[in-house]
Structures are given as C-alpha cells and as structure tokens.
Amino acid sequence: MALLEVKNLGISFGGLRAVNEFHLHIEKGCLYGLIGPNGAGKTTVFNLLTGVYRPNEGIITLDGEPIIGKKTIEINKAGIARTFQNIRLFKDLTVLDNVKAGLHNHCKYSTVEGILRLPRYFKVEKEMDEKAMELLKVFDLDQEARTLASNLPYGKQRKLEITRALATKPKLLLLDEPAAGMNPNETKELMETIRFVRDTFDMTILLIEHDMKLVSGICEELTVLNFGQVLAEGKTGDVLNNPEVIKAYLGE
Numbered sequence: 001m002a003l004l005e006v007k008n009l010g011i012s013f014g015g016l017r018a019v020n021e022f023h024l025h026i027e028k029g030c031l032y033g034l035i036g037p038n039g040a041g042k043t044t045v046f047n048l049l050t051g052v053y054r055p056n057e058g059i060i061t062l063d064g065e066p067i068i069g070k071k072t073i074e075i076n077k078a079g080i081a082r083t084f085q086n087i088r089l090f091k092d093l094t095v096l097d098n099v100k101a102g103l104h105n106h107c108k109y110s111t112v113e114g115i116l117r118l119p120r121y122f123k124v125e126k127e128m129d130e131k132a133m134e135l136l137k138v139f140d141l142d143q144e145a146r147t148l149a150s151n152l153p154y155g156k157q158r159k160l161e162i163t164r165a166l167a168t169k170p171k172l173l174l175l176d177e178p179a180a181g182m183n184p185n186e187t188k189e190l191m192e193t194i195r196f197v198r199d200t201f202d203m204t205i206l207l208i209e210h211d212m213k214l215v216s217g218i219c220e221e222l223t224v225l226n227f228g229q230v231l232a233e234g235k236t237g238d239v240l241n242n243p244e245v246i247k248a249y250l251g252e
C-alpha cells in the first residue's frame, strides 16, 4: 500500500484553476520529487496536503487514512511534517527550543500541569530536553543548542528546520525548495542530509525543487506539474528525458 495516495485533487482561487485532476502515489521510503515551472501549483499541492487549503474535490490518504477536512495540527499528528520555501524558524528562540517546539505536538502534560508547574511538567520537559539534544546530535547541531536560531548560518538554519519537522515524528516529510538560496557547497551538504534522513529514519520524503542537480542526484521518482496538472511522472531518469518535460520545463 502507498504511504501517500492522492486522487483527482483540485482547487480554484476565484477564476484561477491552480491544481486540476492532480494525482500522486508515493511508496514508503521513497525519495520523491515534485517539479515544474514557476506558478505551476507545487506549493499549493503542499498546502493541500497539509490542510492549509481545503480542496474543491479529490481524495488524500496517508497510510490508508483520509486526511481531507483535518486541521493542519491534526494532519501533523497523523504524520505529515513540512519545511518552507522561506525558512520559518522561531528566530528568537534557541536552536534547542525550536526542536522542542516540534516535540510539543506529542507533549504529555496538560495545560494545567504546565501552568501550575506540577512535577509532571518538569519530568516531561526534562525528557523533551534530552530527546531534542539527541536529535540535534544526529544533525551535528548539538554544539549550537543554546544559540539563537537567527544566529545560525543559512545552511544550518535549513538543517534545523528539517530537525524540527522530524521532531514531530512524521511518516512523510515535505521539503519545499530546500536548496533555495544555498551555494553549491551547502546544496551538496543538503543532499547528503536528505539522504541521511531517509536512511536513518526510514523516512518517506516528498520535495519541491528547482535545482536539477539536486533533483537528479537524490530523487528516485518524479512528478512534473504544469499549469496545475500532471505533465509526466515516473522514474527520475525517464521523466527528465521525456520530450514534453524538456519542452515545457527543462528547455526554458
């Protein structure tokens, strides 16, 4: 069974049909790419998958469970986490607290226990500190745990955003243009990080990206979106050699 199954998804904004008859089938553990020209509807697809937008029609199931109609927070709890095109960290919080914010989705003390600072609050907070530090160590960010997120270099901010998303324990990780604004060295390191995340956490990853080196280097399968519709899909090599794809996108 596919981890993510999307059928006949569509949404209009006024007269603009942003996504039309869109489908996607992603197996567990796959590193999958969603590519297409500017304005093709890629981020809109992410917003539909994460409950930011409600589609006009279509079906989305995660691990067999329908998720349309759920709130963003519920979809995150069901197992979808994302990062953003423009990094959205809590810039005035420390690196550690950013990761703890991700862990809070599975927080095991009540609001009352938190406000009254009951013993359970301290116990759970300590556990979260330890878990966050473990994750930061995996990503070689533990030395910067007390640094403000805004003071990290750009490449590490991207890494921290991925770490925070993983803290929510997703089944599916969505990365929206992770290489945007990166220099070639940072992009190379990012590719290793993405592969590492997939292998270490047995993660399924769907990423939007314009950097074709990254796409051809790490994605096993691709869907090409054009004017909100699927133009091509399949194994990365086949899709990138498809004449229609070259004409509509790569040949630009």
Ligand SMILES: Nc1ncnc2c1ncn2[C@@H]1O[C@H](COP(=O)(O)OP(=O)(O)OP(=O)(O)O)[C@@H](O)[C@H]1O
Pocket (backbone or CB within 6 Å): 013, 016, 018, 036, 037, 038, 039, 040, 041, 042, 043, 044, 045
């Ligand atoms: N909330 C909205 N209201 C109106 N139009 C929207 C909204 N969100 C997206 N659109 C429009 O839908 C279309 C698809 O936009 P989207 O951001 O999904 O494209 P994209 O493929 O992610 O582009 P890019 O590669 O430039 O990020 C665009 O024409 C955009 O202006």
